[in-house]
Amino acid sequence: MPHTTQQPKPMQTVKGIPVSPGIVIGRVFVLGEAETHVPHRDIEEHEIDIEVGRLEGALRDATADLVVLRDRTEQQLGREAAKIFGFHLGLLQDPSLVGPMRERIRKDRINAEVAVADAFRKVTEQFRAIGNEVFRQKANDVLDLDRRVLGKLMGENESRLSALDEPVIIVAHELTPSQTAGMDRRKILGIATDLGGRTSHTSIVARAIEIPCVVGCQRVMERADDGDTVIVDGDTGVVIVRPTERTLEEYRVQQERFSAYRKVLRETAPLEAVTKDGTRIQLLGNIEFPHEVESVLANGGDGVGLYRTEFLYLTNDHEPSEEEQYQAYRRTLELLAGRPCTIRTLDLGADKYTQQRAHEPERNPFLGLRSIRYCLQNRELFKTQLRAILRASTSGPVKIMFPLVSTLMELRQAKMILNDVCEELDEEGIPFDRAIQTGIMIEVPSAALMARAFADECSFFSIGTNDLIQYTLAVDRGNERVANLYTGASPAVLYLVKQVVRSGRRAGIDVSLCGEIAGEAIYTMLLIGLGMRTLSLVPSQIPLIKRVIRSVDIPHCEQLARRVGSFDSERQVLNTLRDELRKIDPDSFGGWMAE
Numbered sequence: 001m002p003h004t005t006q007q008p009k010p011m012q013t014v015k016g017i018p019v020s021p022g023i024v025i026g027r028v029f030v031l032g033e034a035e036t037h038v039p040h041r042d043i044e045e046h047e048i049d050i051e052v053g054r055l056e057g058a059l060r061d062a063t064a065d066l067v068v069l070r071d072r073t074e075q076q077l078g079r080e081a082a083k084i085f086g087f088h089l090g091l092l093q094d095p096s097l098v099g100p101m102r103e104r105i106r107k108d109r110i111n112a113e114v115a116v117a118d119a120f121r122k123v124t125e126q127f128r129a130i131g132n133e134v135f136r137q138k139a140n141d142v143l144d145l146d147r148r149v150l151g152k153l154m155g156e157n158e159s160r161l162s163a164l165d166e167p168v169i170i171v172a173h174e175l176t177p178s179q180t181a182g183m184d185r186r187k188i189l190g191i192a193t194d195l196g197g198r199t200s201h202t203s204i205v206a207r208a209i210e211i212p213c214v215v216g217c218q219r220v221m222e223r224a225d226d227g228d229t230v231i232v233d234g235d236t237g238v239v240i241v242r243p244t245e246r247t248l249e250e251y252r253v254q255q256e257r258f259s260a261y262r263k264v265l266r267e268t269a270p271l272e273a274v275t276k277d278g279t280r281i282q283l284l285g286n287i288e289f290p291h292e293v294e295s296v297l298a299n300g301g302d303g304v305g306l307y308r309t310e311f312l313y314l315t316n317d318h319e320p321s322e323e324e325q326y327q328a329y330r331r332t333l334e335l336l337a338g339r340p341c342t343i344r345t346l347d348l349g350a351d352k353y354t355q356q357r358a359h360e361p362e363r364n365p366f367l368g369l370r371s372i373r374y375c376l377q378n379r380e381l382f383k384t385q386l387r388a389i390l391r392a393s394t395s396g397p398v399k400i401m402f403p404l405v406s407t408l409m410e411l412r413q414a415k416m417i418l419n420d421v422c423e424e425l426d427e428e429g430i431p432f433d434r435a436i437q438t439g440i441m442i443e444v445p446s447a448a449l450m451a452r453a454f455a456d457e458c459s460f461f462s463i464g465t466n467d468l469i470q471y472t473l474a475v476d477r478g479n480e481r482v483a484n485l486y487t488g489a490s491p492a493v494l495y496l497v498k499q500v501v502r503s504g505r506r507a508g509i510d511v512s513l514c515g516e517i518a519g520e521a522i523y524t525m526l527l528i529g530l531g532m533r534t535l536s537l538v539p540s541q542i543p544l545i546k547r548v549i550r551s552v553d554i555p556h557c558e559q560l561a562r563r564v565g566s567f568d569s570e571r572q573v574l575n576t577l578r579d580e581l582r583k584i585d586p587d588s589f590g591g592w593m594a595e
């Protein structure tokens with residue numbers, strides 16, 4: 001085996017988007033995705049049999065999956081539809097494809113992933129070169145198969161992760177919300193990814209589980225290797241691969257400052273969220289799982305203002321049953337012990353769940369069959385959830401919130417289905433809260449513009465700025481390339497927020513806000529000035545927002561909101577908000593302010 005002495009690679013600094021605060025230093029664990037990153041490794045002679053064994057294992061597992069898929073498809077859709085899997089199975093058993101894979105491992109001493117990827121690439125190229133539509137289609141099937149086998153090999157990520165004896169920093173091209181939600185905090189110190197935006201659901205989850213995270217680094221995966229030392233600075237968005245000793249020292253000092261600051265903030269948690277002139281602001285937590293209620297309460301929250309129930313789907317390999325959903329809701333309410341809880345009905349679709357399972361992924365999933373639209377088209381799934389929520393409503397004060405409503409018709413349909421479910425429960429003699437309130441999230445411009453009409457037909461609004469920003473500005477919330485255009489400080493977005501608060505007030509219904517800006521200190525005074533008295537936010541930010549609330553008075557906030565309302569650029573808005581925040585408490589708010 002030729003042996004090359006390699007120069008140590010130099011330090012590399014990458015700038016991304018800070019989405020979950022904190023500074024961590026640790027070793028890189030590259031979480032490769034079959035489609036984006038095939039790890040290349042030269043192997044030693046004694047590893048050859050191990051690699052061939054891995055290859056055989058992956059081929060065997062992929063074959064077993066395909067047999068199950070073929071049989072299930074044949075049962076559900078008939079023999080014709082199942083033929084595609086027959087083709088896949090045939091290829092996997094074809095010696096002219098599999099033989100060269102084994103040979104390359106032995107001859108070229110490379111890992112199984114590379115042998116598989118190269119062999120499939122050759123077949124794909126051959127099919128494409130024939131230039132006929134049928135073969136072009138077949139080339140896509142081959143790619144599919146390639147991903148399946150690579151997935152088996154690289155799916156070992158999980159076992160590699162669990163075999164680690166020290167916690168690591170995950171470096172990946174992209175993580176799905178469910179991958180992030182499934183992370184074990186004892187094993188993962190931090191995260192850095194190539195793709196993503198501040199309010200993509202992966203970022204939201206990282207914040208919720210309090211793992212420092214930087215997304216949108218564009219090419220961090222390419223620069224880091226397994227085992228490299230890396231610094232992830234979730235406050236400034238800097239990721240430093242292979243830092244020098246001096247840089248490490250600087251960051252260790254910063255780490256200490258950050259934990260001292262956290263300690264000070266924790267002292268604010270048990271205090272009341274009341275302004276200097278005596279107005280109480282309700283601070284609720286956004287949660288994805290029942291156990292997060294503990295964090296809401298430990299951080300001094302008053303209840304749950306947004307329960308993202310779809311995460312039960314994202315972390316399960318099957319569709320959760322009514323009973324499983326009921327148990328999750330009941331547990332949440334029991335942990336809340338009489339405090340309020342707003343349960344949002346399933347917000348599936350877009351970046352969550354449905355695309356991975358779809359036969360034909362949507363071309364524009366964020367504008368597609370997501371959220372309430374998905375539920376209205378999948379009534380049984382929707383009814384199952386509504387039954388579970390209603391059954392749980394005897395365990396504590398619950399409100400039901402429908403997401404992404406864009407027309408009145410959708411709200412009416414959702415309420416009709418809810419009525420049907422109530423009647424069914426009545427007939428079955430199952431108790432539930434008959435006075436349960438229903439409201440909607442305002443996260444689409446059409447709903448914001450029609451807020452007056454919506455206010456007549458529901459009990460509350462919760463403004464979801466994460467989506468409202470993306471749909472108002474036509475900026476994908478998860479796309480790092482346009483992240484500079486994505487901001488809650490947009491005068492257009494603020495105008496809509498103001499109109500919604502007005503319409504809600506006029507109709508006498510509650511209006512709150514649960515987008516990520518509710519947890520960003522820079523917006524707190526403005527939101528209070530606009531008339532918001534309830535905010536729902538990531539639990540870890542509650543103490544910081546409380547601290548701001550306790551330092552301001554209502555007339556000052558209202559004056560700021562009027563001033564900001566006259567601006568026509570987001571820069572002006574941001575600069576003013578930042579200056580105001582610094583004025584009220586330069587020491588606390590000088591650093592670590594998300595904007």
Ligand code: PEP
Pocket residue numbers: 204306308347443463464465466467468514515516
């Ligand atoms: C929002 O869109 O602001 C919101 C809170 O919902 P999600 O982030 O789950 O889309």
Ligand code: MG
Pocket residue numbers: 403443464466467
């Ligand atoms: Mg949303």
